[in-house]
Amino acid sequence: xxxxxSLDAFAGALRDPASPGPAQTLGREGRPxxxxxxxxxxxxxxxxxxxxxxxxxxxxxxxxxxxxxxxxGAFAAQEKPRTPILIHYxxxxxxxxxxxxxxxxxxxxxxxxxxxxxxxxxxxxxxxAPLAIADLETLDPADYAALRFxxxxxxxLLRMAHPGASIWAAHxxxxxxxPPGAWVAEDALVTRPEADVCVRALPPGxxxxxxxxxxxxxxxxAAEICAGDGVDPGxxxxxxxxxxxxxxxx
Amino acid sequence: xxxxxxxxxxxxxxxxxxxxxxxxxxxxRSPRCAAPLPARSGVGLRVEHxxxxxxxxxxxxxxxxxxxxxxxxxxxxxxxxxxxxxxYPLSLHGVGLSIGSPRPLDKDHLKRLAAxxxxxEPGLFSEHLAWSSHNEGFLNxxxxxxxxxxxxxAVCAHVEETQxxxxxxxxxxxxSTYVLFEESTIGETDFLAEIARRTGCGLLLDINxxxxxxTNHGFDPLAYLDAFPxxxxxxxxxxxxxxxxxxAGRPLLIDAHDSPVRDPVWALYAQTIAxxxxxxxLIEWDNDPPAWPVLFAEARRAERAMAEAAxxxxxxxxxx
Numbered sequence: 001x002x003x004x005x006s007l008d009a010f011a012g013a014l015r016d017p018a019s020p021g022p023a024q025t026l027g028r029e030g031r032p033x034x035x036x037x038x039x040x041x042x043x044x045x046x047x048x049x050x051x052x053x054x055x056x057x058x059x060x061x062x063x064x065x066x067x068x069x070x071x072x073g074a075f076a077a078q079e080k081p082r083t084p085i086l087i088h089y090x091x092x093x094x095x096x097x098x099x100x101x102x103x104x105x106x107x108x109x110x111x112x113x114x115x116x117x118x119x120x121x122x123x124x125x126x127x128x129a130p131l132a133i134a135d136l137e138t139l140d141p142a143d144y145a146a147l148r149f150x151x152x153x154x155x156x157l158l159r160m161a162h163p164g165a166s167i168w169a170a171h172x173x174x175x176x177x178x179p180p181g182a183w184v185a186e187d188a189l190v191t192r193p194e195a196d197v198c199v200r201a202l203p204p205g206x207x208x209x210x211x212x213x214x215x216x217x218x219x220x221x222a223a224e225i226c227a228g229d230g231v232d233p234g235x236x237x238x239x240x241x242x243x244x245x246x247x248x249x250x
Numbered sequence: 251x252x253x254x255x256x257x258x259x260x261x262x263x264x265x266x267x268x269x270x271x272x273x274x275x276x277x278x279r280s281p282r283c284a285a286p287l288p289a290r291s292g293v294g295l296r297v298e299h300x301x302x303x304x305x306x307x308x309x310x311x312x313x314x315x316x317x318x319x320x321x322x323x324x325x326x327x328x329x330x331x332x333x334x335x336x337x338y339p340l341s342l343h344g345v346g347l348s349i350g351s352p353r354p355l356d357k358d359h360l361k362r363l364a365a366x367x368x369x370x371e372p373g374l375f376s377e378h379l380a381w382s383s384h385n386e387g388f389l390n391x392x393x394x395x396x397x398x399x400x401x402x403x404a405v406c407a408h409v410e411e412t413q414x415x416x417x418x419x420x421x422x423x424x425x426s427t428y429v430l431f432e433e434s435t436i437g438e439t440d441f442l443a444e445i446a447r448r449t450g451c452g453l454l455l456d457i458n459x460x461x462x463x464x465t466n467h468g469f470d471p472l473a474y475l476d477a478f479p480x481x482x483x484x485x486x487x488x489x490x491x492x493x494x495x496x497x498a499g500r501p502l503l504i505d506a507h508d509s510p511v512r513d514p515v516w517a518l519y520a521q522t523i524a525x526x527x528x529x530x531x532l533i534e535w536d537n538d539p540p541a542w543p544v545l546f547a548e549a550r551r552a553e554r555a556m557a558e559a560a561x562x563x564x565x566x567x568x569x570x
Contacts, residue, residue, distance in 0.1 A: 002396075002398070002400060002433060003352040003395070003396065003398070003400050003401050003404060004352045006395075006396055006431065006433065007351065007352065007381060007384065007393075007395070008384075010393065011384040011385065011386070011389070014389065015386075021429060023432075024396075024431055024432040024433055025429040025430070025431060025432070026429060026430045026431070026432055027428075027429060027496050027497065027498070028466075028467065028468055028496065028498060028500055029497075029498050032429075033429065033496050033497045033498070034497055035494070035495065035496045035497050035502065036428040036429050036466075036496050036497070036502060037428070037429060039428045039494070039502070039504055040391055040393060040428065043390075043391040044389050044390055044391045047390040047391060048390055051390075079387075080386045080387030080388060080389065080390075081387050081388040081390065082387050082388070083346075083356075083358075083359065083388060084318050084345070084346020084347070084348075084356075084359060084382065084383065084388045084390075085318050085321045085322075085346070085362075086318060086319075086388075086390065087318075087319060087321065087322050088322075122325075123322075123325045123326065124322030124323060124324070124325045124327070125322075125323055125324055125325060126323035126324040127323075127324040127325070127328075153323070153324075154324075154325070192325065195325075195326050195329055
């Protein structure tokens, strides 16, 4: 029982920046030592901030290192990883940014964070052979409308209120990023058919079509959803297949 | 993935392992070298270095990975690790099991560790005498525990559960610490020796941790090594530390893993190797890792130290 109480006190002091450490911890002077205990508190914060930094390099570039560390530190203070797998930590950072008052005027920041999170999720997703156009060639065209598709495990769809995909793309690689050509809402598709993660901005109607197929709607049902967009559903389907966004059909 | 082995690539580390090694080798036949770690040096695997390693195939004993970094379902990390594993032995090092906690071990995490071990057939698996998870989640640091009969029993139960889940003997690593616990009644070396005795686990001796803790708490690192159950050591870790001060202005060393191994740690390493012989030795430089040649040179230095200690090692054994 004492073991449990001792670690409870330790964890409590880690949460409290003013604590010099629990009474039962000793430095060389035989009493709690604030600088010694602060090493642990600092390790926890620095490690979690580093995990967020690694996940959101474009957000970091957009706001600068100091702002980013303060924002990531505020997030880490309120949300600890639920498992020891840090490659999954920080998936909700975009929601946090959306409510982070000091970042309120950077209206596109949360969209860029959502895209970066989707990129990391895609990067770590299961391997699967993507569906190929040739796989559909043996089918009778009369059966097309009834087809249903399974999304590729690494495919992610995003609906954004701002040109998040263009801003993200402009911040890949070195050099001065150029502002988006048009300030419009963008939808994006993230895929990883093989080793490399690919990000595409979707054409009008593309998100609704892909979202319907990913949700299990038939090809005919998905085509109806985007019928008003003036784009041929066949070209949407070919685009999804070429991007490696689908795994199989039935 | 990886290169075909050359005809003359007949190194002894790829011989079938003897039956009583650290990790159970899975029963299916594997094309890669499923051996225990050789008594050579290795380094932590970093994504920044992979291309250079696969292109040059540096002469190195093994690579070590943090298990949790490979718990994604797929993608480039696993592709790269498969390529590395095709040509090098692997050490699987956990940083998140929280063995030194009174709470039950995370069964899902044990399953994930077992799945990684089955997939990559590491030469050994190691974890820490530390805790890292609590009510609010994973704290992402290796936190210290009191050493008492109560905590000893809890740690031993966790080590046994881990060995059962992974189907083999694990190594437990001595920690670096910044504070001690008032309620501790057992010395750290006795605590580790008793865990090894009760559970049959091996020990990972982190010599930088010994030096860091010795400086921080004012004990003699050589006396610690004298008291350490060296016969159970299956791997050695070496790393760099950072310098700070405590409230009283005394030196406080931080186990930072962000710089070269320091001279006093190399000296303790040489003395340890002279006693126990060549042992798989890892250079830990996880934070701000240097260019590959710098890291590789650190690993070579450990191999030279092993070669220099070897004659003395043989003399000692003859004398016994």
